[in-house]
Amino acid sequence: MKKPFHWLFVAVLICSMGLANQDVLAQRKKKNKKGDTEQKDKKEEKKKISELIKKHQKYEGLFDIYQDSTSGDTKVFFAMDQIGQEFIHWYYIENGAVSVSAFRGQFRGSQIIKIEKHFDKIEIISQNTSFYFDPENELSRSQEANVSHSVLFSGKILGGSEEEGGYMIAGDDLFLKEILGIVDFTQFREQPKAFKLGSLSKDKSKIKSIKNYSDNTDLVVEYVFENSKINNIESNALADARNISILVQHSLIKIPDNDYQPRFDDPRVGYFLTYVEDMTTTDPIAYRDMIHRWDLKKKDPEAAVSEPVEPITWWMENTTPMEFRATIEEAVLEWNKAFEAAGFKNAVVVKTQPDDAEWDAGDLNYNVLRWTSSPNPPFGGYGPSFVNPKTGQILGADIMLEFVYHTNRVKYAKLFEETAADNFMICSAGHHFQSNTLLGLASLKAVGASGMEMEGLKREAMKELVMHEVGHTLGLNHNMKASQRFSPAELANKELIEGQCLTGSVMDYTAINLTKDRAKQGQYYSTTVGPYDIWAITYGYYSDGSEENLEKILARSTEPDLIFGNDADDMRSPGVGIDPRVMIDDMSGDAIAYSVDRFEIIDATMKTLKDKFSEEGESYEELKMNYGILLRSQDIASRVLSRYVGGVYIDRAMVGQEGATKPYTPVSLQDQKRAMDALGKFTFSPEAFSAPAELYNYLADQRRGFNFYGGTEDPKIQERILKIQKGVLDQLMHQNTLQRLSDSYVYGNEYSLSSYMKDLNNMMFAADRYTSVNVNRRNLQVEYTQRLIDIMDEKSSHISTAKAMALYNLKSIKKMASTSSGNTATQAHRQYLVYLINQALEKA
Numbered sequence: 001m002k003k004p005f006h007w008l009f010v011a012v013l014i015c016s017m018g019l020a021n022q023d024v025l026a027q028r029k030k031k032n033k034k035g036d037t038e039q040k041d042k043k044e045e046k047k048k049i050s051e052l053i054k055k056h057q058k059y060e061g062l063f064d065i066y067q068d069s070t071s072g073d074t075k076v077f078f079a080m081d082q083i084g085q086e087f088i089h090w091y092y093i094e095n096g097a098v099s100v101s102a103f104r105g106q107f108r109g110s111q112i113i114k115i116e117k118h119f120d121k122i123e124i125i126s127q128n129t130s131f132y133f134d135p136e137n138e139l140s141r142s143q144e145a146n147v148s149h150s151v152l153f154s155g156k157i158l159g160g161s162e163e164e165g166g167y168m169i170a171g172d173d174l175f176l177k178e179i180l181g182i183v184d185f186t187q188f189r190e191q192p193k194a195f196k197l198g199s200l201s202k203d204k205s206k207i208k209s210i211k212n213y214s215d216n217t218d219l220v221v222e223y224v225f226e227n228s229k230i231n232n233i234e235s236n237a238l239a240d241a242r243n244i245s246i247l248v249q250h251s252l253i254k255i256p257d258n259d260y261q262p263r264f265d266d267p268r269v270g271y272f273l274t275y276v277e278d279m280t281t282t283d284p285i286a287y288r289d290m291i292h293r294w295d296l297k298k299k300d301p302e303a304a305v306s307e308p309v310e311p312i313t314w315w316m317e318n319t320t321p322m323e324f325r326a327t328i329e330e331a332v333l334e335w336n337k338a339f340e341a342a343g344f345k346n347a348v349v350v351k352t353q354p355d356d357a358e359w360d361a362g363d364l365n366y367n368v369l370r371w372t373s374s375p376n377p378p379f380g381g382y383g384p385s386f387v388n389p390k391t392g393q394i395l396g397a398d399i400m401l402e403f404v405y406h407t408n409r410v411k412y413a414k415l416f417e418e419t420a421a422d423n424f425m426i427c428s429a430g431h432h433f434q435s436n437t438l439l440g441l442a443s444l445k446a447v448g449a450s451g452m453e454m455e456g457l458k459r460e461a462m463k464e465l466v467m468h469e470v471g472h473t474l475g476l477n478h479n480m481k482a483s484q485r486f487s488p489a490e491l492a493n494k495e496l497i498e499g500q501c502l503t504g505s506v507m508d509y510t511a512i513n514l515t516k517d518r519a520k521q522g523q524y525y526s527t528t529v530g531p532y533d534i535w536a537i538t539y540g541y542y543s544d545g546s547e548e549n550l551e552k553i554l555a556r557s558t559e560p561d562l563i564f565g566n567d568a569d570d571m572r573s574p575g576v577g578i579d580p581r582v583m584i585d586d587m588s589g590d591a592i593a594y595s596v597d598r599f600e601i602i603d604a605t606m607k608t609l610k611d612k613f614s615e616e617g618e619s620y621e622e623l624k625m626n627y628g629i630l631l632r633s634q635d636i637a638s639r640v641l642s643r644y645v646g647g648v649y650i651d652r653a654m655v656g657q658e659g660a661t662k663p664y665t666p667v668s669l670q671d672q673k674r675a676m677d678a679l680g681k682f683t684f685s686p687e688a689f690s691a692p693a694e695l696y697n698y699l700a701d702q703r704r705g706f707n708f709y710g711g712t713e714d715p716k717i718q719e720r721i722l723k724i725q726k727g728v729l730d731q732l733m734h735q736n737t738l739q740r741l742s743d744s745y746v747y748g749n750e751y752s753l754s755s756y757m758k759d760l761n762n763m764m765f766a767a768d769r770y771t772s773v774n775v776n777r778r779n780l781q782v783e784y785t786q787r788l789i790d791i792m793d794e795k796s797s798h799i800s801t802a803k804a805m806a807l808y809n810l811k812s813i814k815k816m817a818s819t820s821s822g823n824t825a826t827q828a829h830r831q832y833l834v835y836l837i838n839q840a841l842e843k844a
């Protein structure tokens, strides 16, 4: 995540430096007009610190800050022993609005800065930490070649001297502009009409609070952005979009002076990283990437298991609803099981923030489990941490939990919005849990389950979500492959799974465990951390990190329970990723069988939906929402199935590792066919997505003010169904999928591209070849035919074998469409298909 951001950062920096220079020029011109101003300037330079800080309030700490008690202007003092030294700068959003890409608790990253004095100026220089030079190697003398640092700030010294122990600059110049980090992310929005924050107001922006400690200086700054020309902003989170405030906390932090040893990354285990390249090695792999982890040290280094000198302490924010507190605490403490395997007892501790606490969540000394209820949150949980960029040591973390994701409140249309692909730091687990939980609740309601059982389900969901977010703050990234752990039969064995993690890791986004046979229903979610989590924590935190020990731990990566694949490999977007097991919203070691079960559960739930969700005296909104949840769940199950076609399993084991298979093994012909059969039945058949006919008249939203304005409120069922089918065709006909089907032939794939494309054609046309074609199928057949035409187009980048098969299929469709059976709509439809094909063939 850091790399692309880095470049943006530099680009914007250059811009803002340009502006800063113009400011200085303008000021000089003004002063020259006044005649004696230059003389005055010189006098000011000689000012003593004692004169500069008259009537100022002093905030003593790492960097002393003085604030003028009349104007509020600030001054920062840099002591002599701080000049030439490095510090950490870290900033985060204390408050903002989701619609302007700056939301409460959002971490914005840390960097190493160096304070320098250059003649009459103090400079702040951002250091480049991406490269490593072995100090013993002669090449290290050239380590600055073509590696740029960035001068973030150059501020005139107002006063001070060596004798006075340091120098002083104007704090407002440093903090009230976007100097240390970018605040406005809307400037990077690409859509031409996207809302932009506008310009930063110098007059309105201000330092809101200063907190100073011996190891860190924290300032909360209110940045006010003005934009008189507002458009496209529909967020009522902003009182008046012409003036938007974003509260940012900047922290300047002393680099920890400790014996922390970085631990290096390995492709078999998933940690967040600080990327470093070794520039002096001759090794073909020059990675020196450091994993993010806390500095845990044993109190008793000799003991096999010891308490840490300093545990990782979590503070539950006092805004957390009482009824959730016990579950949250339990979830956090589950991680102690993983730390015990790594040699630590009570590594994680939970405390509750007192109602009258004088510290707040922004305080670096507290890791806070925050709880908010904000409009349109982008996540249900978010677990960021920040690190020392020199070592990867985690210095602080927070977890944000959003109330709305623990309610059964969701808008029908919202259900079908794609959750933005994670930027690897923002976690959308909350979305996934919510839609899964709502499906669980709907299916429970359909079978008349008790209220207590439903509450239990919700508690399990919250526990898993919190475990997941805590996992992020310990350094772990996602493991989207972990759902392989149990077979569908094992997941339907309630004794077996009781008290277990249903997957290898809580760092996955799994489907809720719903069992078709209610009598066999066990746990819905994981209630503890999984074997992968325990193993990964052991790798990251085992105190004797000798190469031999770490190698021993890593050698276990081939155990089935420790299987791992992160977001970079996952197949949530069509055409991306190759291993169908690295998928979100799937479940079990046989996701094909599991998805088939899921469709059957949904079908059963659909039958009683109207009955169960029509509450006397209430509107039909809840009914419509639950219909949406069922449809969305069918959508998800279809996508999971589609990833098996042309899939290739990945194994990242090292050469000669025990239990290793080949790096690439194509999915068996049998499983590819099973996935195709299931898609043929549940996603594309004439009966797919059917619901009781009497349901449709009731799928109505509740009116609120003028909310139907600008659109039509009818449920548009056909459009919704076609959209789901299109999403699956995106994968099934993607150039990468078709290329892989052909390409993997040389390493063992038995499903040839030609027989696959023939099967696909049959799936679209065979069932109603001699009968009338219903409206959903007509929509689908036109869509599919159009896509074949597009593949054949000379501009398409599909491989030639795929283009040839597209032509072959079009000719076969033309033949099938030339029958005279079916009703008028069907005949018209078939004539239209022939027309489309003829047109395309003439062009070709």
Ligand SMILES: [Zn+2]
Pocket: 426, 427, 428, 429, 468, 472, 478
């Ligand atoms: Zn996550």
